């Protein structure tokens with residue numbers, strides 16, 4: 012009798028991209044399905060997804076800027092918050108929905124073979140629609156208020172691409188984890204609230220009054236939280252007309268894509284177990 | 290890796306598939322961390338030492354009891370599972386039909402689901418655009434094309450799924466219990482389509498609990514028992530072997546339960562085999578038919594008299610045929626065949642009774658009334674009634 016080894020096919024450490032060829036059509040179809048289900052096929056659905064960040068922006072501005080005056084040293088606070096909320100909103104929605112996506116499509120995975128990574132990917136990519144609309148509205152307003160940003164605005168594309176990679180990577184990793192441990196999705200929902208407050212959405216890390224007293228704490232907040240460099244980077248080029256320093260740039264272009272490659276290979280390596288466990 | 294396989298060819302050597310079943314129900318991260326006990330697992334070989342050779346244009350049937358590993362084997366061929374042991378190579382595009390309607394979204398309409406389903410099978414949108422009417426037409430769902438599929442009946446669901454799957458034009462078609470919910474007419478259409486597919490050189494692996502469907506679709510079949518291939522050969526033979534094993538198992542347990550000899554002789558099964566070698570309950574007038582009678586005698590029998598009789602639906606006997614001196618070996622399923630070059634019936638529904646008497650007619654050993662229902666269809670409309678009157682006309 013041969014050696015007993017439960018080894019799924021193709022287990023290189025790096026993910027395979029060749030197997031994705033010929034599945035572009037499927038990816039598109041899955042994205043369209045996701046959008047249709049999410050926005051119930053109406054343009055109103057898309058508008059609805061913009062109303063939430065706008066109303067939150069109003070609430071935060073009222074609280075932190077008008078009443079509390081805590082944000083007095085942050086120029087254009089409503090826009091500052093709105094850029095942050097748009098970025099965070101995309102990240103949270105795509106990771107949250109992406110991590111539940113494999114389980115939600117168990118039916119498909121058990122019955123037909125196709126590259127499984129497409130399912131979380133479609134979930135994440137579908138979220139870009141509302142983010143893109145949001146940015147399309149924000150950019151002209153920002154340029155109107157801070158004309159210098161016209162120079163740095165194009166950088167938002169590579170930065171957002173980096174964030175997209177980060178979201179993809181996390182969605183791939185967590186969607187697999189969620190198949191083995193069904194509560195990952197729920198734990199995630201719990202984690203997202205403190206995570207939101209630890210990310211500089213409502214405040215800037217550099218504007219914190221006690222920040223200079225604890226520089227190492229600021230560093231931990233900035234580099235220990237993978238979302239922070241993306242929020243700061245996108246805000247810098249979109250609103251502040253500055254280009255982030257080399258540390259943040261390196262982070263943006265290494266962490267997101269790195270996590271995406273890791274996530275993709277984890278999905279591919281667990282393909283067999285996914286079909287068994289679902 | 291072995292030698293490359295041709296499109297539509299399946300070659301497996303020593304395939305085994307192990308499942309590790311987690312016994313503790315814990316699938317939650319929280320509990321796993323809090324309890325910190327290692328999950329207990331049980332190992333189960335769903336398939337063991339399976340060799341498989343299917344050639345392009347061939348149809349292989351897989352039969353076996355629930356849990357014998359049929360679906361697992363199909364999933365291995367489809368690439369959904371990987372073999373734990375051995376080698377499996379499949380040539381060309383596999384049109385997996387592990388279950389029909391995989392990936393239908395209940396809130397989408399029939400047409401939208403066709404596009405979705407087709408994309409999952411790797412079809413181009415352009416191709417679907419061109420064949421949409423054909424796909425909907427084959428499923429006969431023209432009136433329901435724009436209705437969400439959650440309102441479909443299970444048969445309508447299956448029609449749509451089958452129709453899309455048949456348009457994928459795969460090299461290998463995997464069918465797992467898919468025709469079960471279709472109605473008679475649609476099943477016939479599916480069989481026709483499957484036959485066309487085979488004729489065009491496509492390979493089929495067919496799983497079904499319906500023996501006549503297996504015989505009809507497949508040339509060859511394998512019988513799986515606890516994940517091992519225990520019979521292999523012509524479909525008719527393997528299906529018979531499957532039945533034999535089922536009975537032997539049933540009688541084994543029955544004998545153990547009631548004590549030997551409580552039931553001396555019984556009619557296990559009666560089937561009609563049509564001219565094309567398949568078991569059927571409908572034949573055309575004049576077609577050769579063989580009535581198969583499967584008998585089981587616990588202690589055997591010498592010189593039994595076996596009678597096969599036909600009746601109409603009103604219970605009126607139409608005729609019978611008896612054979613004497615039948616010897617039945619003990620505790621074996623024995624097969625008797627009664628061949629008709631063509632039944633004398635023209636059209637209608639008929640019942641077949643089987644009666645077994647002892648040699649001296651002292652005792653009736655077994656009686657199975659209405660053991661089989663057989664429909665005969667006429668070829669023409671020149672006559673009427675249950676028998677072919679025949680005769681020739683002379684006109685003025």
Ligand SMILES: Nc1ncnc2c1ncn2[C@@H]1O[C@H](COP(=O)(O)OP(=O)(O)OP(=O)(O)O)[C@@H](O)[C@H]1O
Nearest residue numbers: 286287288308335354355356357358359360361362
């Ligand atoms: N995902 C899985 N995880 C664990 N065990 C499995 C899994 N899928 C199948 N098995 C086990 O493998 C064995 C074979 O299952 P399989 O579904 O192949 O049977 P089958 O012959 O198709 O049965 P049926 O006639 O009921 O469809 C069963 O004992 C089943 O418990």
Ligand SMILES: [Mg+2]
Nearest residue numbers: 359360361465
């Ligand atoms: Mg099955």
